[in-house]
Amino acid sequence: MTLNSCVAITSRLQRFFISFILVLAAIPTVYAEDSWRLALPGWRYEFPRDHFAHADFKTEWWYFTGNLRDESGRRYGYQLTFFRQGIRPVATRGQTKSRFICNELKFAHFAVSDPAGKRFLFTQKTSRGAFDEAGFAKSERIAWIDEWSLAPQPDGSMKFSAAMNGASISLTAKPEKPWVLHGVNGVSQKADGEGHASHYYSGTRLTTRGNLTLSGRELNVTGTSWFDQEWATNQLTLQQVGWNWFSLHLADGTELMLYQMRLRDGSLDPNSSGTFIARDGIAQHLRRDDYKLTPTRWWTSDVTKARYPVAWQLRIPSLNIEAEVTTPLDKQELELPPIAYWEGMIDFSGTRAGQPIYGEGYMELTGYAGPLGGLSKTQ
Numbered sequence: 001m002t003l004n005s006c007v008a009i010t011s012r013l014q015r016f017f018i019s020f021i022l023v024l025a026a027i028p029t030v031y032a033e034d035s036w037r038l039a040l041p042g043w044r045y046e047f048p049r050d051h052f053a054h055a056d057f058k059t060e061w062w063y064f065t066g067n068l069r070d071e072s073g074r075r076y077g078y079q080l081t082f083f084r085q086g087i088r089p090v091a092t093r094g095q096t097k098s099r100f101i102c103n104e105l106k107f108a109h110f111a112v113s114d115p116a117g118k119r120f121l122f123t124q125k126t127s128r129g130a131f132d133e134a135g136f137a138k139s140e141r142i143a144w145i146d147e148w149s150l151a152p153q154p155d156g157s158m159k160f161s162a163a164m165n166g167a168s169i170s171l172t173a174k175p176e177k178p179w180v181l182h183g184v185n186g187v188s189q190k191a192d193g194e195g196h197a198s199h200y201y202s203g204t205r206l207t208t209r210g211n212l213t214l215s216g217r218e219l220n221v222t223g224t225s226w227f228d229q230e231w232a233t234n235q236l237t238l239q240q241v242g243w244n245w246f247s248l249h250l251a252d253g254t255e256l257m258l259y260q261m262r263l264r265d266g267s268l269d270p271n272s273s274g275t276f277i278a279r280d281g282i283a284q285h286l287r288r289d290d291y292k293l294t295p296t297r298w299w300t301s302d303v304t305k306a307r308y309p310v311a312w313q314l315r316i317p318s319l320n321i322e323a324e325v326t327t328p329l330d331k332q333e334l335e336l337p338p339i340a341y342w343e344g345m346i347d348f349s350g351t352r353a354g355q356p357i358y359g360e361g362y363m364e365l366t367g368y369a370g371p372l373g374g375l376s377k378t379q
Contacts, residue, residue, distance in 0.1 A: 035089035036233040038195030041187050045201060047179055048152050051229065053136035053143070054199075055104070058086040058233040062143055062150060064160060064173065065247065065362035066208050066225030067345060075328070076212060076221065077113035077345035078169055079362070080162050082106075082143035082150060084136055106134040108145050109336065110162040112169070113345050114214065115328035120344070122334045123164040158206075158227070163213075171210035173225045175203040177281040182257065182273075184285065188230070189271045190261055191237045196271075198232035204247075204255040204277050224249050226362065239263050242341075242367015244293065244309070246325065248348050250359035253279040258291060258314075262367060276319060291316040299330040301340075306333070306369035308342045314350070323350025323357065333369075340369035 037056040054060055062082045069075050085105040106129050111122035125145045127134035134145040142150045148162040157174035180202050182188045188200035206225040211218055226247040245259040258274035274286035295309030312325040325346050332344025342365040349358045 036086065039187055039197040039199045039232045039235065040195060041185065043186055043199050045179070045181060045186055045199075048156075050201070051142055051152055051158075053084060054231040055086070055090050055136075057199075057231040058089075059235070060084040060231040061229070063228040063230075064225055065343075066171075066173070066206075066223055067249075067360045067362075068208065068212060068221040068223035070212070070219040070221050074116055075345075076214070076219075077115075077329075077332075077362070078171075078212070079109065079111045079343050080148075080150075080160060080169070081110075082108045082136075082145070082148075084143075102128050102130075104129075104136075106136070106143075106145055108143075108148055108162070109334060110148070110164055110169075111332070111334055111343065112167040112212070112214065113329055113332055115345065118329065118331075120329060120332050121164060121167045122336070124334075124336050158203075166215055168213045169210065171208055171212075171221075171225075173203070173206035173208040173227065175227075176205045176207055177203075177277065180204050180275060180277055180281070180283045182275050182283075182285075188273070190232075190235045191240060191269060191271055193237070195233065196235055196237060198230040198235045200228070200230045202229075202247075202257065202275075203227035204257070205249060205253075226255075236261075240269060242365070245364040245366075246293075246346070246361065247363075248325075248346075248359050248361035250348065250357060252352075252357060256361075258286070258293065260288075260293060276316075286316070286318075290318055293325075296324070297326075301331075301333050301335075301369070303335050304333065304340045304369040306340065306342075308333070308365050308368050310342070310363075310365075314348075320353040321350065321357070323348055325363070327363070335369075338370070341366040342368070 036058045064080045067077055088103045107126040109124045113120050127145050129135045136143050150160040153159055157172050159172045161170040182200040186199055187197050189197045206227055208225040209222045212221045240261050241264055243259050243261050248256040255277040260272045261269035263269055270288055272288040276284045292315045294313045296313050297311035298307050299310045300307045310327050310330055314323045314325055325348055327344055327346050333342045346363045347360050
């Protein structure tokens, strides 16, 4: 057997393992649903405590996206996300300490965008963490899988790193504003009914610096990042097929987060919402009818055949905002069987109260290439 054959077989086995792990995440557990804690009003946020894992909840993620520039001014984007998917509720684990019992799945996604080079690189890692090669909230690290890691720093910043074939990052991101709670007091309602919500907060403007290595060339980069952390149990319903999510850094020092929950009949869930963050860090909750997003251009993946709305018209009457959202790179789809979604860099330009305004950020489009698993109570 040749070396190339061995590599090909290893790659197929890895893809099979990843698919198997992600499918498991969508299978309902045999444990009582009330063994998992729900996202309900009354949570008292404390930092840095709440940067770490919340094992009583079934699903959690730590989400970094950002726009970077090298010393020549060339622009890049990145996404790094660590996911925790609970398998056995804490209350059912008892005293069993076997490494072979999987209490939660650990997986992570990493992507780099290079619009000037028309390149989009992405990969994922998955692990049971049986031998501490992956985990959460240990030894002062928030999350890690192999060499990928996320850790808080004494000055309040976060340091994180990831690597794949052709690209790597080692970045430090420091928040310029206080942590922002979304929804109502940090409870972000995703659907009607008690518990169909997440605890959700963000670092909406993080000054970012460090190194980006691309095709073997190490670059010093600086820029601005957005950090999301959410934890929940069965936050979605079976009628929801996906979402459109936007995070924007505006040049006037404000930020904007918007999301639309899409239903099977093509309409938007009334619980869709957003947050506007003023220059002083004060957050304003936006309800679904406070803003209107209209797709103006679509891109079709040549891999999954999914059709994504990659350009939008945005109106927020209460903020006197009228703008266009576009992307510098259409092809930013992460094809990670059995799931695929679009996540990438976006640009923002328009007016606010008649004055020009512009910015940049990230957009996530899920459910266009197939249903999502693991975020709702399945039947």
